């Protein structure tokens with residue numbers, strides 16, 4: 001029996017009924033963004049048809065209701081990632097903005113000239129460039145823990161060595177969007193704390209696909225994007241431990257993040273509003289709740305199990321195609337590998353692979369996957385092709401993609 005009833009799930013995703021070039025859409029690019037179930041789409045439509053009002057302002061019923069539901073959506077997300085309270089959930093546009101918030105606001109107060117900032121060689125640009133900018137502003141030193149090539153995991157020996165140099169902040173992905181590597185974030189956080197560092201976990205690829213418990217990880221910050229986990233674009237979250245958020249100065253300023261304003265001073269609002277200047281993405285928050293309801297209805301353990309099965313099948317089948325090289329942890333590491341599989345096909349450029357698969361109605365990502373240092377400098381590839389899976393993918397879609405890859409080989413005579 002299947003772990004998830006994928007046929008039933010697919011019925012909730014209107015876009016999956018679409019045909020591309022006369023062929024049924026096979027969507028294998030959920031690491032870039034997930035598709036949205038009708039429950040989420042309906043929440044957005046209903047909001048504008050029946051509930052739209054600005055929050056925290058009106059004393060009338062419509063505004064009070066919108067405010068209450070928006071606050072409730074934070075409670076829901078707090079529970080989903082096991083934060084202590086909704087005050088620890090700051091809504092932002094996406095994981096990138098969450099990381100920038102920390103690099104600017106926390107970085108301004110806590111990083112000085114000569115301090116170290118530790119990342120890993122596996123990071124997405126969003127977890128590199130904000131720290132690079134912070135290092136430039138402050139004269140801090142940016143370091144990267146190496147990847148162990150044999151296993152495509154962070155080299156823990158190197159990580160420990162660099163941690164002992166007592167960096168101010170350590171930031172790493174929970175799961176790599178290129179290699180699928182799932183880091184041992186609990187162990188990394190513990191080692192960082194032992195050496196006095198603050199820890200940010202980039203959860204853009206983990207929160208959509210597995211049970212996340214920020215208190216068990218014990219990280220100080222956790223960044224995520226709603227659009228990768230069934231919610232719409234433009235809503236994401238920063239989790240931060242309450243005391244750390246209390247001690248931080250605001251990132252953006254203006255309306256809503258204040259308690260009172262005078263001509264020459266202002267009083268900051270309470271958490272989490274201190275970090276949410278201006279009118280927020282209210283429908284995004286409400287739709288995020290619908291997305292979490294949907295995922296929890298399936299059960300995050302089942303989501304993870306289903307993706308493990310599809311990933312395992314994809315690695316097995318891809319491995320049988322002549323000329324295909326798969327990147328990332330091997331099959332024996334499936335427990336520490338998520339549902340993304342990057343690969344190359346002989347000397348065929350991944351853009352050609354993606355285009356030919358596209359003609360067959362199969363959507364895959366090709367390029368540097370917003371991780372240029374990893375893909376081009378570390379793996380030595382100009383680009384890679386990538387399958388990434390979610391709750392609505394089935395093994396027969398992997399079969400279709402593999403058949404199309406064989407066509408690629410025939411066209412390019414490799």
Ligand SMILES: Cc1ncc(COP(=O)(O)O)c(C=O)c1O
Pocket residue numbers: 031032094095096097124126127173175176177202204205225370
């Ligand atoms: C590991 C990782 N971090 C951060 C991001 C940035 O996410 P967003 O573009 O939603 O801010 C991504 C997006 O692909 C990602 O895969």
